[in-house]
Amino acid sequence: MSRDPDPNSNAASSARVSDYVDFGPGRQRAASDDNRTPQPFEHGRLNSARIYDYLLDGKDNREIDRDMGDELLSGAPELKTLAWFTRSFGLKAVQMAADAGIRQFVDLGSGYPNSPNVHEAAQEIEPSARVVYVDYDPVVHAHCDALLAKADGVTALLGDIRHPRNILDLLENHTLIDFNEPVAITLIGVLHYVMDAEDPAGIIAAFRDQMAPGSYLAIAHGSLDSSPEVLQVLTGTNGTSAQVEFRTAAQTEALFSGFELFEPGVVPVQEWLRPDLPETRLVMLGGIGIKGK
Numbered sequence: 001m002s003r004d005p006d007p008n009s010n011a012a013s014s015a016r017v018s019d020y021v022d023f024g025p026g027r028q029r030a031a032s033d034d035n036r037t038p039q040p041f042e043h044g045r046l047n048s049a050r051i052y053d054y055l056l057d058g059k060d061n062r063e064i065d066r067d068m069g070d071e072l073l074s075g076a077p078e079l080k081t082l083a084w085f086t087r088s089f090g091l092k093a094v095q096m097a098a099d100a101g102i103r104q105f106v107d108l109g110s111g112y113p114n115s116p117n118v119h120e121a122a123q124e125i126e127p128s129a130r131v132v133y134v135d136y137d138p139v140v141h142a143h144c145d146a147l148l149a150k151a152d153g154v155t156a157l158l159g160d161i162r163h164p165r166n167i168l169d170l171l172e173n174h175t176l177i178d179f180n181e182p183v184a185i186t187l188i189g190v191l192h193y194v195m196d197a198e199d200p201a202g203i204i205a206a207f208r209d210q211m212a213p214g215s216y217l218a219i220a221h222g223s224l225d226s227s228p229e230v231l232q233v234l235t236g237t238n239g240t241s242a243q244v245e246f247r248t249a250a251q252t253e254a255l256f257s258g259f260e261l262f263e264p265g266v267v268p269v270q271e272w273l274r275p276d277l278p279e280t281r282l283v284m285l286g287g288i289g290i291k292g293k
């Protein structure tokens, strides 16, 4: 019997990563940076990590996030399913990199822990794999530190990808990552929170320039090919940390400058997983690239 969730159901909570991956046991102007950076005790403001946590059936969300989640679900009831497709895509990228021999991973915009997490996917293939989780939300960071960083080889950092040099300094100064060796960097559902004015290509370039040949880059990114209704609902996040700047496939592909894209290229994340998965009204593009020798 097929275990595919009904894409038109907003209660596709039976969807799990293991269904899709073989896993063992501004178009608007950017609001001010302060408004769009999560603060430790903000309760009355939308928060991207908590909305996503709600879509993944987690418990780390508040009423305001659930209301936005429900509004999104009313325009695109398949969003919960898509959230699992997207996580599955990220873990597939981790598996590809680990299978290729990569032993160090940086998950930028890691979100709340939700098993299986990156280190579980990587260490299933290579127990000695090291993983660094980075998020700019202090509450997300505290959860990652408490729940994930207990595992051997796992570290959680508080860091804002809009300031890549700060993150690179932490990674290098604490010898968490050896940039002489290949590394896999994942940005799953994160870069569309970076406005054009905040230079997403420059962020990727800063990391790319440190990455050794053979390193992997995986990006999942909201697409402007999503339905106009869904894009309209998303404007309700403007001025908060959940404000998005979705991009075209061509714009997303351009972020892989300096990397060779694996087939099938920058496509809806479903296409990376299985040929029979349904399309979604909110389109999430996924791409995986390798830095040339």
Ligand SMILES: C[S@@+](CC[C@H](N)C(=O)[O-])C[C@H]1O[C@@H](n2cnc3c(N)ncnc32)[C@H](O)[C@@H]1O
Residues within 6 Å of the ligand: 048, 049, 052, 086, 087, 090, 108, 109, 110, 111, 112, 134, 135, 136, 137, 140, 159, 160, 161, 162, 187, 188, 189, 190, 193, 194
């Ligand atoms: C939609 S969640 C995705 C979580 C996770 N990558 C996953 O696939 O399940 C986006 C995460 O990115 C984080 N984030 C957004 N902008 C960020 C930034 N500038 N720097 C670091 N983290 C950021 C948010 O706090 C949130 O936890």
